[in-house]
Amino acid sequence: MSDNAALFSSDAVVLADRIGDLVACMRSAEAELGALLVEIEQRGVMELFGYRSVARLLEHLADVPKQAGERLVRRARVLHPGRNLDGSPIPAFAPATGAAALAGRLSTPMIDVIAGVLAQVPPEHQASVEQNLRSFAADAGDKQVAALGARILAHLAPDGAEPDTTGPVAPTREVFLRRTRTRPAATRLRAPTRARTITSATAAAASGPAIVPLLPALPPRPPQSPPPPRSPPP
Template sequence: MSDLVAKYAALQALVKEIAEETADAHDDETVAQLAIDHHTVVRQFESIGNQRILEVSDRDAHRTAGCVTVSEFLQTKLRITHPKKRLDAVRSLEPMHAMTGEKLPPVCPNTARELAAGTIGPDHVHAVLDVMKKIPSTVDVEQRARAERVLAEFATTLAPKEIGAAGVRILAHLDPDGTLTDDRDRARNRKLNLGCQDSQLMSKLTATLDPITRALFDVVLAKWAAPGMNNPDDDQSPKGDHGDADLQLLKEAADRDHRSQSQRNHDAFKALLDAAVNGGLLGGSHRGLPPQIIVSITDAQLREHAGVARTATGTDLPISNVIKLAADAQTHLAVFSDVTGEPLFFGRGRRLASQAQRLMAFALYGGCSKDDCATPFAHTEMHHAERDWADGGLTDSPHMAPACGRHNRAVGSEPHQWATGKITDGPDKGRYGWRRNTDPPDQIRANHLHRIDELLLRHRDTLEGSVAPPAPTSDDVAEPSTDATPERRSFDVTWPRGLVTYAA
């Protein structure tokens, strides 16, 4: 065993000993100092952790842990919440190799030194890096280096928010007239982020818009967010552009409009997205699916008007919203054992899955089939899970499963790659699971992230001592049954605002 491995083993043993100790026998001053010393060491280990991550990246060692990318390794094996931010810190604080092989000094050497000393933490590092990213690209290297040195010094005494405030003054000093900022800087700093849904299923949208995008958005808001326009709470509210609205109707709607400007902006944005999705702007297909809202729900949810449905793009919708969308639904196609004209079996006749096959796979899996992968179905490919296409695999529904691009490419015969196989028993029977090539054949794992409702039902039924109803399996899509009452059916229903799949 190498010295480093032995030292980490000794460290873990020491950490266990420390965790079992208490500071009851020490005075208050010592207790306070112990807390300070503890968190200094924690910050120092953040720096050492960056070195370990860089070593993993340089050697592609993440593959030996069954991860396709370094980012996946950080997220799943190291349990790092924001892997992209951590990788940014590694690239900025650690010596990197140039294309020619020589080792380059850190981009932010002073910040790296303070983190290694334990005087600053990861939040301070991210605050410094955020300011450094906003320095115009035309600022010379010496001025950029001085700014980083000052920011690192501030970080030892200031809170992360205060570092941002100090950064504003530094940027004002470097570019007092705003003449150094150019289109490259604006392009580098543009962003639009859609946050996760909260407990009310609401999402926060944050953006930094370049000047042209801002100007375009102002035009949209001026017309679509005018008082009385696109009001979802008013059936008589004109929709779309107020230039096409009846002026008298618009005036009456405006008099009834009690929304704030922020709410009108939201409703205008919603109406604009609706026009894009349902007006043909997105074309006829996206990854084999219609570019519409596609939802999978059960007949029990429809009957009870309760629960949460998941869309193919990974959004959770309250059943009340689904019912509202489905008010004018028309039957589109059946994807399980009900009689259907949609072909689900192509054999070697074609390589790519049909729309009907993808809809069936969405109803069955909900997203990427690789265990613990959160990629929603709309961003997946159809993987020949029984046997790869190059090895003679068939493009038949029972032989395929959805997989995101990185996991689809991770399947292969190398030890660090993955294999897929059909689960033959248990609640996941009929679905495809994944295992590393170095794992025993019986360690095949299904993905439950996209079917949380099923998992909760299984736990409930286990606690109550009953047996949960079987989940739909790919065996249900065998040749069309002649039975007048098929065991389980699932229907995809489309309407002007989207498409819904429900299982009966």
């Protein structure tokens, strides 16, 4: 390698290292800003600054769009502890991820991926899953971490989400009345059938008996099949 090539190569390494340092500082500053906004929110942004939300405060102080400020605050609420109305502490939902964010080691897409996976994990597994995702994130991108999270969720719930045990909702049975332009004194009644065909009849606007023969054309309630049996948890 020539001297010029070696010089350019060393310059590239220095520049890349500098980019990494600056990005880490930016990430750390954003995480610290989020923690500060959460603290202001808990103390009362109206009492302290006269604003109805910390997003509006940030918009006024830093010219940050309100939607961007709301996203920042929502993310910070997940990473940092809070307080109830009576002053009792609320532990952070993802404390290890919050510590890594303050150190500048996680991007905002990575934080959102980890928090999204943890929201679907049972509480007894959240700490170990968070540790696994955060460790994997040190050498992977957010898409790879999302894929790992999907595999973890599939392992914890091989049959997917719990089936909905609520009672079935009867399908809507309705008719549609439409006054036609050509016959203002009449009303067009349309009853969609199960085969997606349309049965129509013209009746006087106040004529109820003309509607009754069309009601059987409405689709019947479909039969409900029982949910499939679930396999025992691993």
